[in-house]
Structure formats: C-alpha cells, structure tokens
Amino acid sequence: MATGLLNYYRTSTGKKMVMAVTGAIIFGFVVIHMLGNLQVFRGPEVLNHYAAFLQGLGGVLWVMRGIMLIAVVLHIVSATQVTLQSWAARPEGYAVQRYRETTYAARTMRWGGPIILLFIIYHLLHFTFGTVHPTAGHFDKANVYQNVVMGFQVPWVAGFYILASMAVGLHLYHGAWSMLQTMGISHPGWNRWRKAFAVVFALAVTIGNISMPIAVLTGIVTLD
DSSP, X not given: OHHHHHHHXXXXXXXXXXXXXXXXXXXXXXXXXXXXXXXXXXXXXXXXXXXXXXHHTTHHHHHHHHHHHHHHHHHHHHHHHHHHHHXXXXXXXXXXXXXTTXXXXXXXXXXXXXXXXXXXXXXXXXXXXXXXXXXXXXXXXXXXXXXXXXXXXXXXXXXHHHHHHHHHHHHHHHHHHHHHHHTXXXXXXXHHHHHHHHHHHHHHHHHHHHHHHHHHHTTSSOOO
C-alpha cells in the first residue's frame, strides 16, 4: 500500500492532491486563527482570555501546531515539485505570454507562496516570540491585546500586514479554486459556484485580517 501511495504521489495528479488536502488543513487554520484574532474588537479581557485558553491546551496545542507544520511543509514541497515538473515540460516558454485562461492570482501563485511563508515567519517572531516587536521592551506574552495594538500603531508594520493579507487573499482565492477542482468539483455546471466560493472565502479572510491593523490605525481599537 505504501508503495502504491508513493507511486501515486510521483504523478502530477498525486502531488496536486497532496496540495489540495494540505491546503484544506491550512485554510481551516487560517479561518480559525482569524476568528480568534478578531476578538481584539471585544476588548483586552476577551482577547487575553482567549490567548490564555490556547496556552492552557498544552500538549494539544503542540499537536495542532505539529499537524499544521507538517501540512505547510508538504504543501510547499508538493507545490515546488509541481512547478518544477511544469517548467521541465515547457523549458523554453512561450514567445508571447497568453493570459486568457488564467488570472492574476494564478500567475502570482508561485512567488506568492514563498512571500507568504516569509510573512508567517515574521508574524511568529512579531506576536508569538516578540523578538521583532517594534515597541522593544513592551512585549508582554500575557497581554496579547497590548502587543497587537502597540504593534499596529506603527504605520509601516500595519501597512506591511495589510499588504501581506492581500497577498494571502490572492493565494487563498486561487488555492480554493484549484483545491475544489483537484477534489473533483470541476463540472462546467459547478464552475460558477466554485468561483463564487473562492471569491467569498478569500474576501472574507482578507477583510477580516486587514480590519485589525486598520482599526488600530484609525483609533477604533485602542489601549484606553
């Protein structure tokens, strides 16, 4: 059975299926993470209580992080291999690029992934470990609300998160579309609904994520 799975993975279809399954796991994490962070609109007590609840999960939290890490690694590896196979199959490229059958999100998928990975690393260093927090000396692991507000009060930090969230949105849009196609939901009669789901999902996550730095910059969410 293991040999059969390995042989299946060696095919382009197998790699795309791994991308789809791991993408679904990542999508779920992104939504849960966003919903948790949106607690910032409910004030410091609620957000800090939510953060304390997560920390109190102990081993369960680390298992979830481990699953997420494995999903991210497999997603990156399979995506890289699919890209290399595509380049090998068309080494010289086209004399004239034709974009009729693709979208901006699809064309930026290959470089969008690495950029998002760098953003995730920065995000962890910023809010989880506090090593690159812009307000040095004020990072308090127990006061997540303060960390978020003070971080986004720095315009370039808020701007970076807004731009990164838009890049994530583009990636999610094409990822959701491709994931459903790989999983067999690709009938011509369903394409309109598949596209609608991808658009709504990507917009919801993007708007939710950028609402937080914008709320801090505009004074809707403050430390007072």
